[in-house]
Amino acid sequence: xxxxxxxxxGVAAAAATTGLSGPALSQGAAARTLRFVPQANLxxxxxIWGTQYVVRNAAAVVWDTLxxxxxxxxxxxxxxxxxxxxxxxxxxxxxxREGLRFHDGEPVLAKDxxxxxxxxxxxxxxxxxxxxxxQELVAVDDRTxxxxxxxxxxxxxxxxxxxxxxxLFIMPERIARTDPFTQITEYIGSGPMRFLRNEWVPGAKxxxxxxxxxxPRNEPASWLAGGKRILVDRLEWIVMPDPATxxxxxxxxxxxxxxxxxxxxxxxxxxxxxxxxxxADPLGNxxxxxxxHLHPPFNSQKIRQxxxxxxxxxxxxxxxxxxxxxxxxxxxxxFTPGTPGYTEAGGDILKGPxxxxxxxxxxxxxxxxxxxxxxxVAQDQPLTKAMGDVTADLLKxxxxxxxxxxxxxxxxxxxxxxxxxxxxGGWSMFHTWHAGADCVNPAAYNAVRANGADAWFGWPDIxxxxxxxxxxFAAPNETAEKAALDKINxxxxxxxxxxxxxxxxxxxxxxRNVSGVVKGPLPFFWGVSKS
Amino acid sequence: xxxxxxxxxxxxxxxxAIVALxxxxxxxxxxxxxxxxxxxxxxxxxxxxxxxxxxxxxxPYLVRFGAWAWDIARxxxxxxxxxxxxxxxxxxxxxxxxxxxxxxxLILAVSIAVPMGVIAAWKQGTTIDRLVMAFAxxxxxxxxxxxxYVLAYVFALELDWLPVxxxxxxxxxxxxxxxxxxxxxxxxxxxxxxxxxxxxxxTMLEVLSQDYIRTARAKGAGQRSILFxxxxxxxxxxxxxxxxxxxxxxxxxAVVTESVFAIPGLGRLTVDAILRRDYPVIQGVILLxxxxxxxxxxxxxxxxxxxxxxxxx
Numbered sequence: 001x002x003x004x005x006x007x008x009x010g011v012a013a014a015a016a017t018t019g020l021s022g023p024a025l026s027q028g029a030a031a032r033t034l035r036f037v038p039q040a041n042l043x044x045x046x047x048i049w050g051t052q053y054v055v056r057n058a059a060a061v062v063w064d065t066l067x068x069x070x071x072x073x074x075x076x077x078x079x080x081x082x083x084x085x086x087x088x089x090x091x092x093x094x095x096x097r098e099g100l101r102f103h104d105g106e107p108v109l110a111k112d113x114x115x116x117x118x119x120x121x122x123x124x125x126x127x128x129x130x131x132x133x134x135q136e137l138v139a140v141d142d143r144t145x146x147x148x149x150x151x152x153x154x155x156x157x158x159x160x161x162x163x164x165x166x167x168l169f170i171m172p173e174r175i176a177r178t179d180p181f182t183q184i185t186e187y188i189g190s191g192p193m194r195f196l197r198n199e200w201v202p203g204a205k206x207x208x209x210x211x212x213x214x215x216p217r218n219e220p221a222s223w224l225a226g227g228k229r230i231l232v233d234r235l236e237w238i239v240m241p242d243p244a245t246x247x248x249x250x251x252x253x254x255x256x257x258x259x260x261x262x263x264x265x266x267x268x269x270x271x272x273x274x275x276x277x278x279x280a281d282p283l284g285n286x287x288x289x290x291x292x293h294l295h296p297p298f299n300s301q302k303i304r305q306x307x308x309x310x311x312x313x314x315x316x317x318x319x320x321x322x323x324x325x326x327x328x329x330x331x332x333x334x335f336t337p338g339t340p341g342y343t344e345a346g347g348d349i350l351k352g353p354x355x356x357x358x359x360x361x362x363x364x365x366x367x368x369x370x371x372x373x374x375x376x377v378a379q380d381q382p383l384t385k386a387m388g389d390v391t392a393d394l395l396k397x398x399x400x401x402x403x404x405x406x407x408x409x410x411x412x413x414x415x416x417x418x419x420x421x422x423x424x425g426g427w428s429m430f431h432t433w434h435a436g437a438d439c440v441n442p443a444a445y446n447a448v449r450a451n452g453a454d455a456w457f458g459w460p461d462i463x464x465x466x467x468x469x470x471x472x473f474a475a476p477n478e479t480a481e482k483a484a485l486d487k488i489n490x491x492x493x494x495x496x497x498x499x500x501x502x503x504x505x506x507x508x509x510x511x512r513n514v515s516g517v518v519k520g521p522l523p524f525f526w527g528v529s530k531s
Numbered sequence: 532x533x534x535x536x537x538x539x540x541x542x543x544x545x546x547x548a549i550v551a552l553x554x555x556x557x558x559x560x561x562x563x564x565x566x567x568x569x570x571x572x573x574x575x576x577x578x579x580x581x582x583x584x585x586x587x588x589x590x591p592y593l594v595r596f597g598a599w600a601w602d603i604a605r606x607x608x609x610x611x612x613x614x615x616x617x618x619x620x621x622x623x624x625x626x627x628x629x630x631x632x633x634x635x636x637l638i639l640a641v642s643i644a645v646p647m648g649v650i651a652a653w654k655q656g657t658t659i660d661r662l663v664m665a666f667a668x669x670x671x672x673x674x675x676x677x678x679x680y681v682l683a684y685v686f687a688l689e690l691d692w693l694p695v696x697x698x699x700x701x702x703x704x705x706x707x708x709x710x711x712x713x714x715x716x717x718x719x720x721x722x723x724x725x726x727x728x729x730x731x732x733x734t735m736l737e738v739l740s741q742d743y744i745r746t747a748r749a750k751g752a753g754q755r756s757i758l759f760x761x762x763x764x765x766x767x768x769x770x771x772x773x774x775x776x777x778x779x780x781x782x783x784x785a786v787v788t789e790s791v792f793a794i795p796g797l798g799r800l801t802v803d804a805i806l807r808r809d810y811p812v813i814q815g816v817i818l819l820x821x822x823x824x825x826x827x828x829x830x831x832x833x834x835x836x837x838x839x840x841x842x843x844x
Binding site for chain 2: 203245252409457
């Protein structure tokens with residue numbers, strides 16, 4: 001007896017005695033509703049204020065962008081019809097497409113775009129760079145705005161269409177005037193779906209409805225670019241903190257698409273003929289641990305190099321993804337494999353058999369005096385926990401004095417910001433990972449920057465790396481870009497900006513009655529239908 | 532009686548004040564930073580600092596506690612740092628699933644455990660008694676999440692009788708509501724059934740050896756009447772006390788059960804809030820739980836007068 005007949009029997013029996021109504025099951029409505037399990041809880045819905053990936057992913061269906069990158073990482077016009085640049089590269093004039101509307105029915109105007117850009121700039125690394133050279137940003141008329149810079153910025157269009165958080169989403173002016181460090185309270189979108197706020201139960205469910213007045217572009221969709229055609233009426237995000245529950249739910253047909261099944265459960269899903277499993281994001285992730293360049297022992301370049309010489313990326317990757325060799329590869333560099341910026345220049349120290357003798361010699365040369373290595377490891381994140389365990393073992397084998405701090409991600413986030421010495425509440429190293437989409441170039445890749453006090457946690461101060469970054473931003477062509485990336489990689493490895501633990505991929509799973517699911521750095525809901 | 536109730540209700544005020552002070556201080560001293568969580572992994576230290584300032588988390592302890600206590604005194608639980616929603620709204624969104632789960636579990640547990648305990652006492656030393664006690668040991672030993680997974684596998688995945696996860700509001704109809712609660716209630720009820728069944732058995736054994744039970748038998752009272760009218764009513768006070776204490780077990784167990792069955796209740800809200808350091812939500816939910824616990828204890832104290840007329844307040 002299956003659930004429908006089980007229920008019907010129960011309902012019939014009960015109705016006969018009590019007259020209570022039974023469940024209303026509508027297959028038509030079910031086919032028009034796509035039920036999706038996201039990677040995490042949508043705890044807030046301001047993609048500028050909160051830059052978590054889950055917020056970005058939800059925001060991408062509700063707000064549209066001026067430009068969007070496609071699966072070749074090329075930015076294409078989206079809300080923008082196009083742009084012109086003055087011969088000196090300083091004046092950019094943009095024109096909006098006709099027929100663009102916000103979800104409250106109001107037209108999208110140039111002043112809305114100007115306000116949205118103004119709110120986005122202080123929160124985005126590229127935005128901050130542009131703001132520093134901005135002379136003027138004004139709406140010329142309802143559909144045109146002009147951006148005047150004091151010096152050329154060739155990567156401007158890329159900045160407007162990139163997938164890295166925070167994405168430049170276009171909001172109504174009155175909302176975009178909110179301070180970028182204060183959360184918005186209205187969710188009036190410009191994208192293909194409306195956020196149904198009254199159905200939002202943070203931590204449990206978020207619902208989006210198709211926006212009928214959205215005008216998609218005519219070309220086929222490709223990641224954030226092209227025609228964003230929504231083929232379902234309703235999209236339900238159902239938060240499931242327990243992977244086993246999500247696995248059972250997708251097998252049972254209670255959900256349609258699961259963004260990130262854990263690798264342990266993938267064999268079970270593959271055995272189910274109603275479920276398709278494939279790589280979620282070809283750009284994957286880069287595992288990492290950061291060493292604190294401010295304090296001993298990792299203020300010594302040789303000691304940082306000693307760790308690289310001893311570490312085995314295979315150990316880390318197997319701890320993360322198990323025995324599935326399709327899911328990982330070693331990474332003697334900082335940039336995402338398979339993208340134009342990928343380089344192994346200077347990465348020899350991470351290649352070949354691991355050299356514990358060299359590591360111990362470097363430790364000696366670096367003057368290691370048995371200082372405790374305060375290794376902060378978030379235990380509530382499976383990825384950081386697995387990497388932390390491998391690192392603790394590695395350091396002990398190297399003869400280092402490990403002070404393993406097992407904590408949660410919230411505490412790690414607080415502690416890593418402290419510049420105190422490790423024995424005064426600071427830290428020596430922490431583990432994390434970076435989305436491969438963020439690591440295709442230095443544009444939004446905070447972790448590879450080495451600008452001292454302004455750098456990401458660990459505060460590496462390596463002028464030669466920064467020189468490479470500057471050269472990349474100013475690069476007039478691909479050859480020059482490539483040379484700059486080689487320089488960043490070589491210098492970053494030489495001075496150990498951070499330690500990459502390897503490149504790994506993740507899966508996504510969906511029921512076979514769902515079609516149109518693509519691989520990408522975030523789940524794209526346009527073009528996805530359900531039969 | 533009324534004077535007693537009023538006294539007890541008034542006594543909850545200092546209890547809640549102490550709970551509030553304790554919870555606030557504990558969270559203040561605990562490590563962790565919601566600003567870092569909000570800012571995301573790519574944020575710079577300056578971004579995190581600015582968010583912390585905008586949330587008022589850089590203010591001194593006394594200023595923050597004073598502002599929060601003043602809001603609480605006015606019935607305002609504050610606003611979630613993350614969702615920007617009032618904590619009272621978030622609790623309102625989540626309270627029905629948790630209440631439903633607790634009520635169904637309570638009804639299920641009491642209706643199974645009390646007869647089990649009574650029968651075990653009646654059949655003391657027999658196979659039935661041993662089976663009941665074995666079940667009780669099992670109920671105590673097997674974690675809720677293990678029972679949950681097994682139930683979901685058998686009844687949802689294999690038999691397809693019930694859903695794996697989720698919650699349907701009662702307003703959508705009784706059957707959609709109950710079908711989502713059956714498996715979680717059984718999983719959550721295991722420990723509770725074991726606890727009540729053991730206490731019922733022990734108390735019944737004591738009562739069944741009393742003189743008045745022998746007198747009832749001598750007067751020709753039937754077995755059912757002896758067990759459920761003469762004995763059970765006199766054994767009720769400790770059983771009801773355990774049921775009340777068990778509410779705390781249910782609150783704790785609901786956290787796990789709601790995660791396993793993806794029920795959007797207060798348990799999950801609490802865990803999510805703790806992991807994110809959403810202080811207003813944690814404080815609000817703990818205050819609510821404390822209040823419920825105090826209230827349940829009051830109701831249990833009052834119920835003693837029903838079961839034992841000798842008790843007077």
